[in-house]
Amino acid sequence: MKERLQYVFVRGGVALFTLALLATGIRAESNFEKIIRQQNAENAKGYVQPIADIFGANMNAGFSRNAKLPASGFNFRLDIIGMAALVGSDQETYMATDPWGRKFQTATILGKKGGASPNPIDPANPALEYRGSDGIINTSIFPFAAPQVTIGHIYGTEAIIRYVPIPEISSANLPKITLFGAGVRHSLSQYFDAIPLDMAGGFMYNSFTVGEFITIKGWAIAAHASKELSILVLYGGIQYEKSTLTLTYKSTGGEDVNIDLEGSNVVRATLGAGLNLGILKIFADANFGALTSFTAGIGFGF
Amino acid sequence: MVSKRLVNLCRPRIETLSVGLAAVLLSLSTIGSSCVNENAHVSVNLSPIVGRYKLGTNPTFFGTITVKLDSIVARDYKNKIRQGRIYDLKVRVEGEYGGEVAGIAAVQAGNGDPKQILRFPRTGSVNWSVYRQPQSLLGNSIYLLPQPEGINELLSALLAKPLPDITFSVVGTLSIAPVPDNLYVVVEVYLQADAEIN
Numbered sequence A: 001m002k003e004r005l006q007y008v009f010v011r012g013g014v015a016l017f018t019l020a021l022l023a024t025g026i027r028a029e030s031n032f033e034k035i036i037r038q039q040n041a042e043n044a045k046g047y048v049q050p051i052a053d054i055f056g057a058n059m060n061a062g063f064s065r066n067a068k069l070p071a072s073g074f075n076f077r078l079d080i081i082g083m084a085a086l087v088g089s090d091q092e093t094y095m096a097t098d099p100w101g102r103k104f105q106t107a108t109i110l111g112k113k114g115g116a117s118p119n120p121i122d123p124a125n126p127a128l129e130y131r132g133s134d135g136i137i138n139t140s141i142f143p144f145a146a147p148q149v150t151i152g153h154i155y156g157t158e159a160i161i162r163y164v165p166i167p168e169i170s171s172a173n174l175p176k177i178t179l180f181g182a183g184v185r186h187s188l189s190q191y192f193d194a195i196p197l198d199m200a201g202g203f204m205y206n207s208f209t210v211g212e213f214i215t216i217k218g219w220a221i222a223a224h225a226s227k228e229l230s231i232l233v234l235y236g237g238i239q240y241e242k243s244t245l246t247l248t249y250k251s252t253g254g255e256d257v258n259i260d261l262e263g264s265n266v267v268r269a270t271l272g273a274g275l276n277l278g279i280l281k282i283f284a285d286a287n288f289g290a291l292t293s294f295t296a297g298i299g300f301g302f
Numbered sequence B: 001m002v003s004k005r006l007v008n009l010c011r012p013r014i015e016t017l018s019v020g021l022a023a024v025l026l027s028l029s030t031i032g033s034s035c036v037n038e039n040a041h042v043s044v045n046l047s048p049i050v051g052r053y054k055l056g057t058n059p060t061f062f063g064t065i066t067v068k069l070d071s072i073v074a075r076d077y078k079n080k081i082r083q084g085r086i087y088d089l090k091v092r093v094e095g096e097y098g099g100e101v102a103g104i105a106a107v108q109a110g111n112g113d114p115k116q117i118l119r120f121p122r123t124g125s126v127n128w129s130v131y132r133q134p135q136s137l138l139g140n141s142i143y144l145l146p147q148p149e150g151i152n153e154l155l156s157a158l159l160a161k162p163l164p165d166i167t168f169s170v171v172g173t174l175s176i177a178p179v180p181d182n183l184y185v186v187v188e189v190y191l192q193a194d195a196e197i198n
Helices: A002-011 A013-037 A041-059 B002-030 B128-132 B148-159
Strands: A072-086 A093-097 A103-107 A141-154 A157-166 A177-187 A198-210 A214-229 A232-250 A256-262 A267-277 A280-288 A292-301 B041-045 B049-054 B060-068 B081-094 B100-109 B115-120 B165-174 B184-196
Touching: A013 A041, A013 A232, A041 A072, A041 A093, A041 A141, A041 A198, A041 A214, A041 A232, A041 A256, A141 A177, A157 A198, A232 A280, B041 B081, B049 B060, B049 B165, B081 B100, B081 B115, B081 B128, B081 B148, B100 B128, B100 B148, B100 B184, B115 B148, B148 B184, B165 B184
Parallel strands: none
Antiparallel strands: A072 A141, A072 A292, A093 A103, A141 A157, A157 A177, A177 A198, A198 A214, A214 A232, A232 A256, A232 A267, A267 A280, A280 A292, B041 B184, B049 B184, B060 B165, B081 B184, B100 B115, B100 B165
C-alpha cells in the first residue's frame, strides 16, 4: 500500500484521482483473477457480467457537459470526471452450473456468500456440496474516473481525449493499466438559428485494459442539448452505446478461456447541470438506461 | 437584463448546488476503499485424486495409492484452506468381465486408521458392466453409497498443517473365478476447498 501511494503521488493529481477511484478494482483484481481461474467459461460469464455492465456504463459516461461549441478559435479544457453506477440487487447473484450441469444460484463478483448445489445423493450434507465462490466487492455504487482533455474548435468541432497509462508496479501488485478514449463532437445548432437550445452530436471510443487479463472497449454515439443561463448550464442528451468486456485466462481445469461480455447499457438519457465559474467548471448529471449512473466532475479551461 | 435578474434570483441556489457538486466529487473519491468483502472465500477446485487399481487373478482384490495432499493444493492457497468438500466420487471399471463386483474404498490420513469413504454398490453386488459407465455421486447413482467416516477423515486432513499424505485403498470381491487379466477399478475423488483470498 505504501509503495502504491508513493507511486500515486509521484504520478500527480490525475493518476491520484483515477487510482483513488479504481482502488477497489485494483485491490480486488488479484483476488478476482484467482476466483475467475477456478471457473469454466460459462460460470465466469455470470460471475463477471455485472462488471461488464457497470464498467461499460461508467466508461461511456461523461461525454458532454455543454452542447454549446464555438464555431472556431482555440479552446482547451481539462476535466476530471467521476462516474458511478448503481449496483442493483439483481446484479448480486446469477445461475451457475455445477459439474453435472445442474443450475444453482450463487454470488457474482458483487454478491455476498457463494451459493451451493446440493449433492442429490445426500442433499442435506454440506460436505458433499458444490459451491460457488463468494463475491469480493460489497458496494451499492461502483465508481470510475477519467481525466478528459477537450481541444477545439474548427467549424464547430472539438476533439476529446482520455488517457491514463499506468505501468506495472510489481511491488504493489498492480498490473499495467491503460485507459484510452477519443472522441469528436460537432455543433448542430450552428445550422439551426431558430432553435433556442445549443445542440451537438458526437462519437466517442473508450478502452480500459488491466494487465493481459481484462479489456473493456466501448463506443457511443450521442446527441446533446444544453441551455446556458448565465453561469448555470442545464444539459441533457440521448446516447446509443455498446461495450464489451473481454476476459482471457487459463482455467485451473487447463481450459483456455476467452470470454466476451456485452454491457447491458445500450441507450441512455442524460440530464444534468453545471456551473461555469470562469476557468473553473463544475458539473453533475444522472444517466438513465439499463443501469442508472451518475457523473460528476470538475474542469479547468477556457 | 433578464438573465442578470435570473442569476440574482438563483445565486443562493447556485451556491448550494456548488457545494453539493463538490460534496459529490469528494464522496466519489472515497468510495472503494472499504468495500472489498472481508473474509471472502474462493471455492478452489483441487486436482482430482484418481486411484486406478489393477485386479489380480483372485476373486478378491485390494489396492492402494498414496497421495501427497500438498501436491493437489495450489501454492497460492497453501495454509489458506478453511473448509473442504467432496463434491463428487466416481467409480468406473476397465476390462471385460461377466460376473458381479462389490467393493469398498477407504481413506487413511498419515498413520491413522483407514476409514470407509465409499461403498459400491450400496448393498450386495451388481454386474461388473454397471460400472463400465462411470457412476457418480453428482449423477445421483444408485450404485454408490458415500460413507461419512471417510469423508470426514479426508476433509479434516485438508485442514491439517502440514498437509499429510493420504492413502487411498480399495478392497472388494468378484463373483466368478477365474478372473481375466487387465481388469481395473478406478475410483476418483473430486475435492473443493474454501480458501481465504484477502
